Amino acid sequence: MEKTTPRAPRIDGHTLLAGVIGWPVAHSRSPLMHNFWLEKCGVNGAYVPLPVRPGQFETAVRGLQAAGFRGVNVTIPHKESAYGIVDRLDRSAERSGSVNTLVFADDGRIEGYSTDGDGFVANVEAHGIPVHGGCALLLGAGGAARAIAASLLDRGVKVIIANRTRARAEALAASLAGITVIDWARAGEVLAECTLLVNTTSIGMEGAGNAAFPLDLGQADRALVVCDIVYVPRQTALLVQAQAHGLRCVDGLGMLIHQAGLGFRKWFGVTAPIGPDVEALLDADLHASRTG
């Protein structure tokens, strides 16, 4: 593959600006992706990490808006504050109960979107797997699970959720109509009727211990597609097991890329050129930070 060396962007009075607000934010891969795409598309833009302390979120956002930024991504610990600051909540944000993308609209309003669920679906579809109908078993009931559940329900997918803490899954089901909750320990029992299995828990993530899933992929239908949103490591134990059973797999890196692509389009007005090059770039960066 052709090697692309990122160059410093030309910054002038026409440069379109966006960034990611978080604390800490130095680990974020978003600047790497967005600046790669900006250069690849020849867009005069820049995307910067914005370390903003807890309590300073609103001051920072109003300042960035006043300074002409197009918008920002929002990550931990500011997601709740982001939800509260928007003037217009997109349906994606309403349904997922969270905001990870702010757009500073021309009329002065702040628009809030959640791109996680649609990023997840776009990634699965980019693997040639249509997301429409069928049944998904989601493991976990945190913020990522809610965003993914909302996007799947919108596409007519039946959603079953199993979470270690059942009450949390019940609370999620109460906020999004159409979800069935089952006990964590009984997740394996519905596997045979599912077309999609999605791990949204931190099980399998580097450094997160070695808890096990309450299911045996040997019980799955041959057509089951196994997705993990964990991307460090990319080949999680769940995906390795799925491959051993001959099941199709979708790893978590693509969701990260596709959710970023949705913000890129909103701020810079250009479709993100998602392809193997950005995936290789992220892969190399993640590898370097694990071994370096």
Ligand code: ATR
């Ligand atoms: P996010 O917002 O990224 O989804 P989160 O809100 O911290 O993250 O949710 C993490 C999910 O991983 C939860 O569903 C959590 O289960 P609980 O609600 O019971 O805490 C799940 N999780 C984390 N560690 C787990 C483990 N060892 N076994 C089972 N589930 C686990």
